[in-house]
Amino acid sequence: MTETFTPPTRFAVPGRIAVSEQAAAVWQTARLTEIRRETPHASTFRFAVPDWAGHLPGQHLMLRLTAADGYAAQRHYSIASPPEDAGHIELTLDHVEGGEVSGWFHTVARPGDEVEVRGPLSGFFAWPGDRPALLIGAGSGVVPLMSMVRHHRARGLDVPLRLLVSARGPEELIYAREFGAETTPVFTRSAPEGVVVGRMTAALVAPLLAEQPPGGWEAYVCGSNSFAEHASRLLVAAGQPVDRIRIERFG
Numbered sequence: 001m002t003e004t005f006t007p008p009t010r011f012a013v014p015g016r017i018a019v020s021e022q023a024a025a026v027w028q029t030a031r032l033t034e035i036r037r038e039t040p041h042a043s044t045f046r047f048a049v050p051d052w053a054g055h056l057p058g059q060h061l062m063l064r065l066t067a068a069d070g071y072a073a074q075r076h077y078s079i080a081s082p083p084e085d086a087g088h089i090e091l092t093l094d095h096v097e098g099g100e101v102s103g104w105f106h107t108v109a110r111p112g113d114e115v116e117v118r119g120p121l122s123g124f125f126a127w128p129g130d131r132p133a134l135l136i137g138a139g140s141g142v143v144p145l146m147s148m149v150r151h152h153r154a155r156g157l158d159v160p161l162r163l164l165v166s167a168r169g170p171e172e173l174i175y176a177r178e179f180g181a182e183t184t185p186v187f188t189r190s191a192p193e194g195v196v197v198g199r200m201t202a203a204l205v206a207p208l209l210a211e212q213p214p215g216g217w218e219a220y221v222c223g224s225n226s227f228a229e230h231a232s233r234l235l236v237a238a239g240q241p242v243d244r245i246r247i248e249r250f251g
């Protein structure tokens, strides 16, 4: 872990944009060092990437697998780890039924295996930690939001941050052990006794918006297309300005 975090130059010094974009265009070897099960369908894969230039919470990367015959498959994955975890990257993958890349990770990959990555990508969904953040995610859509939560903790930031996360049930809630007072889980199929089962509703979103920290919330929504639409409608109905809602769609 490093003491200080320097944002990638593309966000800090416009004159150096070309340097950072070049770095994101270069494929780098990522060596798998650890696999951690999060839920029955999702695991975290930790990689050593010694030359990684750094990222901001919320960004993603492009991952490439290449077969012995030269066939290659590329997919986007959000970065789960915070920027402070220098030289390492963690990804959390859902096991998609019949999925080429997620299937390989969940059934074949072992520590020591090497894949290729390039990034970081997408400055739009990044949260540098400089403004109040209202995070709303569903399923593996919580991955980039967790990087923000981890960054917030690693830096001891006092800027307000809230996470509303939807999962089918407690056993499907990715990172459940790590959540603290900033997080409100919503369960859509089954829930512990005394907890209501159902979709994310205005009744959950409105009180968070009513808090209105100085400067207002920047909202970050991540999940499937349908979830992203549902959550952004709830936000707008509760008074969040449309131009302060950032959306990442996995679908």
Ligand SMILES: Cc1cc2nc3c(=O)[nH]c(=O)nc-3n(C[C@H](O)[C@H](O)[C@H](O)COP(=O)(O)OP(=O)(O)OC[C@H]3O[C@@H](n4cnc5c(N)ncnc54)[C@H](O)[C@@H]3O)c2cc1C
Binding pocket: 060, 075, 076, 077, 078, 079, 092, 093, 094, 095, 096, 097, 098, 099, 100, 101, 102, 103, 140, 143, 144, 248, 249, 250, 251
């Ligand atoms: C910006 C971005 C960030 C992403 N971050 C993550 C992440 O952090 N974790 C993660 O698990 N995924 C993430 N994804 C989704 C990821 O890129 C892949 O689409 C996913 O892993 C499936 O790839 P696959 O090769 O296993 O399946 P494929 O071989 O591509 O598809 C197999 C079948 O599954 C269907 N399918 C594909 N993707 C999904 C899906 N997400 N849900 C349900 N069915 C699907 C396809 O239509 C097809 O029928 C992200 C996508 C984007 C665009």
